[in-house]
Amino acid sequence: MPKLGELAKVVRSKNAKPFRTTFDIIFSDSATYNRVVNQKVVTPESIAKLYNVDRDRITSFFEFPAGLAIKFTFRRMIKQGSIGDADIYGCGQHAPLLDIEVA
Amino acid sequence: MKPITILAPTGSLGYGFDTDALDRAMKQKPAAITVDAGSTDPGPHYLGSGEMLVPRVAVERELEQCLRHAIRNRIPLIVGSCGASGSDPGVAWTREIVLDLAKKNNWHFKLATIGAEVPADTVVKGLRSGKLFDFEAGALPSEDEIRSSSRIVAQMGPEPIIKALEQGAQVVLAGRACDDAVVAALPLHLGYDPGLALHMGKILECGALCAEPMSMDVMLGTLDDTGFVVEPGRLGQRCTVASVAGHSLYEREDPYRQRGPGHLIDMTGTQFDQVDDRRVKVRGTRYTEEKPYRVKLEGARLMGYRSICIAGVRCPVMISKLDEILAANRAYVEDYFKTNEPYHLTFHTYGKNAVMGELETHKGKPSHELGLVTEVVAPTQEQAHAICHVATGKLLHQPFEGIKNNAGSLAFLYSPSDTDMGPSYEFSVYHLLEVEDECALFPIKMETV
Numbered sequence: 001m002p003k004l005g006e007l008a009k010v011v012r013s014k015n016a017k018p019f020r021t022t023f024d025i026i027f028s029d030s031a032t033y034n035r036v037v038n039q040k041v042v043t044p045e046s047i048a049k050l051y052n053v054d055r056d057r058i059t060s061f062f063e064f065p066a067g068l069a070i071k072f073t074f075r076r077m078i079k080q081g082s083i084g085d086a087d088i089y090g091c092g093q094h095a096p097l098l099d100i101e102v103a
Numbered sequence: 104m105k106p107i108t109i110l111a112p113t114g115s116l117g118y119g120f121d122t123d124a125l126d127r128a129m130k131q132k133p134a135a136i137t138v139d140a141g142s143t144d145p146g147p148h149y150l151g152s153g154e155m156l157v158p159r160v161a162v163e164r165e166l167e168q169c170l171r172h173a174i175r176n177r178i179p180l181i182v183g184s185c186g187a188s189g190s191d192p193g194v195a196w197t198r199e200i201v202l203d204l205a206k207k208n209n210w211h212f213k214l215a216t217i218g219a220e221v222p223a224d225t226v227v228k229g230l231r232s233g234k235l236f237d238f239e240a241g242a243l244p245s246e247d248e249i250r251s252s253s254r255i256v257a258q259m260g261p262e263p264i265i266k267a268l269e270q271g272a273q274v275v276l277a278g279r280a281c282d283d284a285v286v287a288a289l290p291l292h293l294g295y296d297p298g299l300a301l302h303m304g305k306i307l308e309c310g311a312l313c314a315e316p317m318s319m320d321v322m323l324g325t326l327d328d329t330g331f332v333v334e335p336g337r338l339g340q341r342c343t344v345a346s347v348a349g350h351s352l353y354e355r356e357d358p359y360r361q362r363g364p365g366h367l368i369d370m371t372g373t374q375f376d377q378v379d380d381r382r383v384k385v386r387g388t389r390y391t392e393e394k395p396y397r398v399k400l401e402g403a404r405l406m407g408y409r410s411i412c413i414a415g416v417r418c419p420v421m422i423s424k425l426d427e428i429l430a431a432n433r434a435y436v437e438d439y440f441k442t443n444e445p446y447h448l449t450f451h452t453y454g455k456n457a458v459m460g461e462l463e464t465h466k467g468k469p470s471h472e473l474g475l476v477t478e479v480v481a482p483t484q485e486q487a488h489a490i491c492h493v494a495t496g497k498l499l500h501q502p503f504e505g506i507k508n509n510a511g512s513l514a515f516l517y518s519p520s521d522t523d524m525g526p527s528y529e530f531s532v533y534h535l536l537e538v539e540d541e542c543a544l545f546p547i548k549m550e551t552v
Contacts, residue, residue: 014353014354015143015144015354016354016355016356017143017239017533018143018147018239018530018533019239019240019241019533020239020356022352022354022355022356024349024352024353026345026349026352028345050464051462051464052461052462052464053462059356060356060357062357062358062359064348064351064352064358064359066344066348066351066373066375067345067348067349067350067351067352067358068345068349069349069352069358071352071358073356075239075241077460077461077462078460079529079530080143080146080147080530081146081147081148081528081529081530082147082406082529082530083406083447083449083478083480083527083529084447084449084460086451086457086458086460087458087459088144088145088146089144089145092458092459093458093459093462095459096462096464096465
């Protein structure tokens with residue numbers, strides 16, 4: 001089965017201000033976008049399970065057809081730049097998404 | 104209304120643009136050059152300390168080119184969130200650079216600087232009178248968190264910038280500002296549709312990040328009654344429906360709705376159409392006024408002073424037992440400094456969950472080689488240094504079961520092994536303050552250069 005990292009054009013994470021990290025999965029064409037969306041392999045529940053966080057840590061989830069994208073946002077584990085935070089820009093949190101399998 | 108073109112030279116002042124692209128874009132006769140210079144993305148340090156993020160050489164080089172075009176074409180140059188945090192020192196530093204450039208080039212213009220720092224008393228008053236609201240922090244700050252903040256700024260909307268333009272400013276150097284407001288100020292001042300103007304601002308403030316291939320570079324937006332057209336300045340780049348629509352995702356939570364001071368921008372009905380190879384037209388974005396008018400506050404406070412030690416770990420025996428070794432080290436340090444004031448000791452183990460921490464999903468073995476950053480934050484630099492040295496000095500020769508190499512367990516990267524990092528800040532205020540007057544927190548100073 002192909003992985004999300006092979007199907008998506010962009011898989012990224014980034015701060016959405018100091019308290020949240022937002023994730024974007026962007027596809028090159030609507031066929032691939034629809035394939036992933038229809039299979040429901042990326043949902044708030046699947047993400048919570050993947051990252052081993054409570055479902056309510058995920059503050060929003062969007063399917064965004066105009067941008068051929070799936071987007072979701074977490075509350076950060078540690079406020080940006082506070083003691084213990086090791087990812088100031090929040091751009092190093094996307095890797096587990098690359099391995100999601102898509103039928 | 105007649106179309107109006109706004110130029111954004113880059114996504115963040117100091118991060119570069121192509122000079123040819125800027126020269127070419129200027130031929131489209133923009134009505135203003137606007138550039139964002141700040142963000143909370145680099146973290147709380149710049150707000151807390153008042154230090155600049157970008158070196159002077161970069162800001163000077165880019166401002167000189169922008170100013171030259173603005174003076175030559177008699178159009179405004181508007182810079183928002185000067186010096187990264189939009190603090191008073193950030194505005195003063197940018198003003199110094201502008202004055203030096205004006206002197207060197209014999210340029211003359213009306214200059215406005217707009218402050219964005221908010222006194223702690225104002226915030227405490229807001230807290231006591233129920234005018235301070237939680238945004239994403241999860242709770243209101245305590246009075247102590249407000250008062251112990253070394254600096255608090257408010258994000259201005261377009262109104263103070265418009266006021267400066269009304270007073271005849273050609274160059275506006277604004278403290279902390281909503282990045283879209285910097286781009287939208289002139290169109291709003293001239294009466295263009297606020298939903299479209301602010302949406303165009305959201306796209307342009309990142310420079311050519313909405314183009315393919317994405318980069319910090321020159322971007323043009325042309326607005327009229329029906330919508331706006333965006334176009335990258337560099338010929339090697341193009342805007343596509345996907346790249347422009349996709350930009351609504353970048354660094355924000357909601358791609359459909361965006362709140363700013365006094366308004367909500369609704370992009371649920373927005374349409375994106377390809378005009379030609381390199382241009383996209385955007386229409387249908389809607390604006391709703393929201394009351395009361397609330398500005399976002401950002402504050403940072405000193406948490407202590409930081410010292411770090413960087414070392415490599417290559418020994419497989421040590422790597423296999425690292426968790427227990429670090430736990431023993433922590434216990435030793437706690438006992439050693441038990442009479443001390445509170446401090447924080449953190450181990451960042453690169454090669455083993457340092458980047459993702461609790462969120463890490465990789466279940467395999469750690470790397471054959473680990474990078475260990477030992478970090479201490481304590482009330483004084485001297486204490487942080489001492490605790491860091493005691494911790495890593497102990498770790499160097501700390502015994503563990505199965506040890507083969509008893510000559511030392513850490514491959515220190517440097518001499519000295521401990522580095523003092525200076526003050527450590529955290530965001531202390533990140534809340535909304537209700538205000539009566541959109542401009543009251545943002546004093547404008549006019550001068551003739």
